[in-house]
Amino acid sequence: MRTLYHIPLSPYSRKVRLALAEKRIPFELRIERFWERRPDFLAMNPACTVPVLQEENGFTIADSYAICEYLDEAYPDMPLFGRTLGERAEVRRLIAWFDHKFHAEVTRNLLYEKQLKRLLGRGNPDAAAMRAGYQNMKMHMEYIGDLAENRAWLAGSQISLADFAAAAQLSSLDYIGDVKWELSEPARDWYARMKSRPCFRGLLADRISGLAPPDHYSDPDF
Amino acid sequence: MRTLYHIPLSPYSRKVRLALAEKRIPFELRIERFWERRPDFLAMNPACTVPVLQEENGFTIADSYAICEYLDEAYPDMPLFGRTLGERAEVRRLIAWFDHKFHAEVTRNLLYEKQLKRLLGRGNPDAAAMRAGYQNMKMHMEYIGDLAENRAWLAGSQISLADFAAAAQLSSLDYIGDVKWELSEPARDWYARMKSRPCFRGLLADRISGLAPPDHYSDPDF
Numbered sequence: 066m067r068t069l070y071h072i073p074l075s076p077y078s079r080k081v082r083l084a085l086a087e088k089r090i091p092f093e094l095r096i097e098r099f100w101e102r103r104p105d106f107l108a109m110n111p112a113c114t115v116p117v118l119q120e121e122n123g124f125t126i127a128d129s130y131a132i133c134e135y136l137d138e139a140y141p142d143m144p145l146f147g148r149t150l151g152e153r154a155e156v157r158r159l160i161a162w163f164d165h166k167f168h169a170e171v172t173r174n175l176l177y178e179k180q181l182k183r184l185l186g187r188g189n190p191d192a193a194a195m196r197a198g199y200q201n202m203k204m205h206m207e208y209i210g211d212l213a214e215n216r217a218w219l220a221g222s223q224i225s226l227a228d229f230a231a232a233a234q235l236s237s238l239d240y241i242g243d244v245k246w247e248l249s250e251p252a253r254d255w256y257a258r259m260k261s262r263p264c265f266r267g268l269l270a271d272r273i274s275g276l277a278p279p280d281h282y283s284d285p286d287f
Numbered sequence: 288m289r290t291l292y293h294i295p296l297s298p299y300s301r302k303v304r305l306a307l308a309e310k311r312i313p314f315e316l317r318i319e320r321f322w323e324r325r326p327d328f329l330a331m332n333p334a335c336t337v338p339v340l341q342e343e344n345g346f347t348i349a350d351s352y353a354i355c356e357y358l359d360e361a362y363p364d365m366p367l368f369g370r371t372l373g374e375r376a377e378v379r380r381l382i383a384w385f386d387h388k389f390h391a392e393v394t395r396n397l398l399y400e401k402q403l404k405r406l407l408g409r410g411n412p413d414a415a416a417m418r419a420g421y422q423n424m425k426m427h428m429e430y431i432g433d434l435a436e437n438r439a440w441l442a443g444s445q446i447s448l449a450d451f452a453a454a455a456q457l458s459s460l461d462y463i464g465d466v467k468w469e470l471s472e473p474a475r476d477w478y479a480r481m482k483s484r485p486c487f488r489g490l491l492a493d494r495i496s497g498l499a500p501p502d503h504y505s506d507p508d509f
């Protein structure tokens with residue numbers, strides 16, 4: 066069976082889970098405690114990060130960027146990158162925005178500080194980083210809201226990987242109760258639409274032992 | 288004329304300059320002091336980062352990931368991402384490695400601390416970050432050396448954007464004299480081959496006023 070090595074709260078793994086599910090490509094999840102640096106996993110991905118996708122025939126793809134582009138090339142039904150060059154440029158600009166800018170300015174300051182640091186034994190959350198994360202969230206929620214108000218989906222008239230990249234970051238943060246949905250009603254409405262898609266079911270069913278999500282986490286009408 | 292908004296030491300801009308030159312796509316460079324947040328530039332790229340590419344007809348593409356994928360789709364001669372799905376996955380894995388892992392572990396700790404921080408008025412270089420940068424450079428030079436010893440080019444038998452992504456990071460650091468070439472002879476030999484390609488000429492001719500590169504910077508037989 067096709068296998069995705071992941072951890073539940075990894076936003077990059079969530080982006081790939083959404084892309085696979087939206088394309089209706091069956092897969093199995095396997096948790097990889099990447100911080101243990103398992104030799105067989107290092108051989109699959111020298112960067113030792115999740116996600117890593119392994120196809121049934123053994124073909125392995127490391128890195129969520131490489132995986133998502135691969136999925137659209139190998140399984141072209143339900144294209145997630147847009148059709149025209151202009152659409153594709155906009156989808157990818159926004160993927161980079163969420164994967165790197167949103168991640169560095171928001172997700173890292175909250176999710177990494179509060180959860181991952183503990184897993185990795187790197188000490189306590191840094192209060193200044195957390196303040197910066199909450200502060201930066203304002204601009205980002207407004208930006209998502211602006212996009213959502215002016216377009217059917219974040220990158221244009223069709224749903225695309227830009228929506229999944231954004232939803233992946235937000236859903237990881239939402240699991241730990243750290244998204245201030247009141248910051249933008251259009252962003253919240255867009256996310257409610259995302260949550261009610263069948264591809265989202267797997268994410269909403271995630272439960273990490275010892276860390277319960279807030280009640281609204283899996284409720285599409287939150 | 289096609290225009291690339293850039294700053295000379297930006298590794299992401301250098302990656303795009305190399306890709307354009309390798310594909311023999313003519314372009315003009317325009318320096319963008321992104322820290323001034325010029326309104327017309329913000330309208331082209333809300334992230335306010337360089338590089339941004341503007342085609343002659345006004346079509347604008349922000350973000351080096353979106354630009355490079357666009358170039359390969361719009362100008363398919365001299366493909367830079369490999370042909371088979373397997374080659375393409377490997378090229379993209381390595382692009383992510385150099386754009387994000389190498390950048391975060393090495394380039395940022397040296398180039399940002401020593402140069403960009405001053406431009407942005409964010410204070411003095413952080414000594415601990417610089418130490419980490421030099422320390423991390425060892426692993427990275429060894430990894431490049433390993434790839435270069437086992438393959439014709441970093442991602443396989445053909446030159447690809449993986450080579451340009453790596454060379455872009457290294458050439459920015461080399462300009463400020465911060466690459467320890469003695470760490471890996473195969474990495475140095477690979478870089479000498481890169482430097483002697485016609486596409487590299489533009490980078491080697493860069494001169495920033497008040498900041499001279501070391502003598503070996505533009506010498507292919509360094």
Ligand SMILES: N[C@@H](CCC(=O)N[C@@H](CS)C(=O)NCC(=O)O)C(=O)O
Binds near residue numbers: 128387
């Ligand atoms: N560029 C990688 C980044 C993946 C990433 O950073 N994953 C995190 C978990 S969300 C990880 O594995 N971190 C381990 C580490 O940085 O050592 C991708 O897009 O797949």
Ligand SMILES: N[C@@H](CCC(=O)N[C@@H](CS)C(=O)NCC(=O)O)C(=O)O
Binds near residue numbers: 161335337350
């Ligand atoms: N994801 C962007 C990153 C570009 C980037 O970080 N560029 C730097 C210069 S090398 C920049 O413009 N930084 C401005 C900032 O971060 O505010 C890309 O690949 O184009």
